Amino acid sequence: MARRAPLEGIRVADFTWVWAGPFCTLQLAHLGAEVIRVETATRLCVTRLLPPYPDMQAGTNRSGYFNQYNQGKKSITLDLKRPEAVEVARRLCAASDVVAENFAAGVMDRAGLGYETLRQRRPDLIMVALSGYGATGPDSDKVSYGPAQVPLSGMSSVTGYRGFPPMHVGISYGDPTGGLHGAVAVLAALLHRARTGEGQYIDLSQWETSMAVLPDALVEYTMNGTPPARDGNRDRHLAPHGIFRAAGHDRWIAVAVEDDAAWARLAALLGRPELASDPRYATLAARKLHEDELEALLTSWTSERSPEEATATLQAAGIAAFTAATNRDIAEDPHLRARGFFVELPHPEVGTRQHIGIPWRMSASDCRVRRPAPCLGADTDAVLREVCGYTAAEIDTLRAAQALA
Amino acid sequence: MPGALDGLRVLEIGDLVSAAYATKLLADLGADVVKVEARRGDLARGRGPFPRNTPHPDASGLFLYLNANKRGITLDLTHPRGQAALEALAGRIDLLVHNVHPTLMAAHGLDYERLAAANPRLVMTSIAPFGLSGPHASYRGPDVVTWSAGGVSTLNGLPGLPDLPPLKAFGDQSGFQAALNAAVGSLGALFARLASGRGEHVEVSAQESVAAILELTFEFWPYTGLVASRLGRKPIQPLCFVECRDGWLFLCAVEEHQWQSFVDLMGNPEWGGLEVFANRLARGANFDALEPFLQEWCRDRSVHELYEAAQRRRIPFAPVSTMGDLLASPHLRARGFFATLAHPVAGPVTMPGAPYKLSGTPWQLRTPAPTLGQHTADVLAEAGIDAAALSAAGVV
Secondary structure, eight states: OOOOOTTTTOEEEEOOOTTHHHHHHHHHHHTTOEEEEEEOTTSOOGGGGSSOOGGGOOOTTOOHHHHHHTTTOEEEEOOTTSHHHHHHHHHHHHTOSEEEEOSSTTHHHHTTOOHHHHHHHOTTOEEEEEESSOSSSTTTTOOOOHHHHHHHTTHHHHOSOTTSOOOOOSSOTHHHHHHHHHHHHHHHHHHHHHHHOOOEEEEEEHHHHHHHTOHHHHHHHHHHSOOOOOOTTOBTTBSSEEEEEOSSTTOEEEEEOOSHHHHHHHHHHTTOGGGGSOTTTSSHHHHHHTHHHHHHHHHHHHTTSOHHHHHHHHHHTTOEEEEOOOHHHHHHOHHHHHTTOEEOOEETTTEEOOEEOOSEEESSSOOSOOSOOOOTTTTHHHHHHHTSOOOHHHHHHHHHTTTTO | OOOTTTTOEEEEEOSSSHHHHHHHHHHTTTOEEEEEEOTTOOGGGGTOOOGGGOOOTTOOHHHHHHHTTEEEEEOOTTSHHHHHHHHHHHTTOSEEEEOOOGGGTGGGTOOHHHHHHHOTTOEEEEEESSOSSSTTTTOOOOHHHHHHHTTOGGGOSOTTOTTSOOOOOSSOHHHHHHHHHHHHHHHHHHHHHHHHSOOOEEEEEHHHHHHTTOTTSTTHHHHHOOOOOTTSOOSSSOEEEEEETTEEEEEEOOSHHHHHHHHHHTTOOGGGGOGGGSSHHHHHHTHHHHHHHHHHHHTTSOHHHHHHHHHHTTOOOEEOOOHHHHHHOHHHHHTTOEEEEEETTTEEEEEEOOSEEESSSOOOOOSOOOOTTTTHHHHHHHTTOOHHHHHHTTOO
């Protein structure tokens, strides 16, 4: 029996841009939805304008950032400042099951594409709006950029080296966290619609989804009035626990000793089996008191080994450890390659390049990256004809009116 | 009000974050989730935070957050009678989500083929640090390990201080990412079942869940052969932290119109017009010179005043919120974000609430997290299992 995609037959009109929204609709594309990105050449998606580009040569369709997070989608161009284009967008939404957008609150309403308008023609529509601050509330008109969500959410105030200022986390973490929550909400709404025939509107605030993944810090404050202090890579419940220097230039390995038995195994590996029962280290409480010495001891061992060698040795002994991987390490990771994690599909402008695939596998359904990221507007004519029902002559008229820019 | 997932029956076998957050997402939208714990209890029960800093297995803040809206039972899945009870329970549900380590799945009766033989509509989702297949499948990985194996740690550090290690983000973030992917995969499988009538086995890798969120950095290798590093200089600025008189502020003014507005907000200081700060790339290249000017100007001002003044000009600054700031936010209060739930042991606990607002089927907090084994007798009785006999055998 041919494998069927979970969301076969589901169409998504995707007005999102940058990262959070496209990451939401990426998940739906992985599951087989027909995701149609609505873009415009008059204001390109931010990620099309950011590197990396092959050979450092910029180009609308050449960004690795865009091409990573828009795999499996189609692209049409509409200049929504033109009323003819707004009507095309409305027809597209009427023919879609889901509409996704991540503009600042109110932008879609002002463009004539608000939920109340769109549901007139499509009563069972599911619409998801991913904004920085949410659609309601006194701060809903504030503007938000991905990197700003990390400090806004409280993550920065509890992330950092001991005694140092608040830190970022290295990525615009609020974006994927918001995007994935958006995908969960859309899928739940689709299941509800399948049972009841009812659509709905989903208001998602990235600020709130970012706090949903910080419960321990927030509840510590609400329970005891004290937030956790920034403490580097240490953990209150595991020791040693951190990222330690390995042999080689700027190479590091993450190690976590999960319990006393793991500590005993590590002590043996370090050539110091007597430390397993040493009262300074035998229990978690004792190891936390002597963590500086413990880290020095562990570092003297890791710093003489490559992170790969140390990982193999530690994991063979049942001690959690792994190379602090760079992008190159990820690309070359034999395990990820063996699992078929990467996607390499030919793209008309960048050729066949390695992209990140799907973090989950399904035993029966057809879940995969179906096509590379689209070139700008590559599907405009086909979508207008086949989805929106325009004739070739009407499409020419729209193009002449510059509605399809 | 109805929930989007009303009627969905879910079993969770989870320690700590990943499986528990995946099923929390479903429970909060109406699913009936039963959490199965070993007799020692979910490890999250030992993690806290605890009221008055006094540990109690039924009062851990992390556990209470992750497991509200669920019922809880204890079951020794390493015991044959525990596995028989699991099979009986799995015959009555739609979805089983677990994060039992792959090396221990068989010993815990977690064999999809066997469970599906009795219930072909069953979806089972397995979450593992490195997935269920491949040469590292047996590897262990709490968050510092999977966050690093997925490649985010090496992106975070202080460029001038190469001896400081790559820095992980606070909390079990790879657990949350794996949970979100598990929820997406599980709901996808449940949607597929509408057409096929059959369940399937979904597996989620925490390492891959992290590698999937490397923003633009991963592609630098396949596209340009460049290795991303925490020690590199940010290409565009300002995108930085500054210390104000009452806290920290994140400056974000990377579009030229935002920068011009910010210069205007600062009263057009002479340095704002210097050629070395003329555009965002120049400000990135000359950030060593720019940073002291920015820091100096912000030092005696308040975070809130600067944040509001910048936002009035559409400049996306953000405060470095403390936990106290978040709890006091009028915006979050107006949206009703924080939720307070009374718990029989912990008392009233205030925690993060709805991550999204669904207009027709709202997110809802109904019941507090279960005390250890609170619903064992009820849930087993529903499945026609004699809890007393299992208890006598030491299985529950």
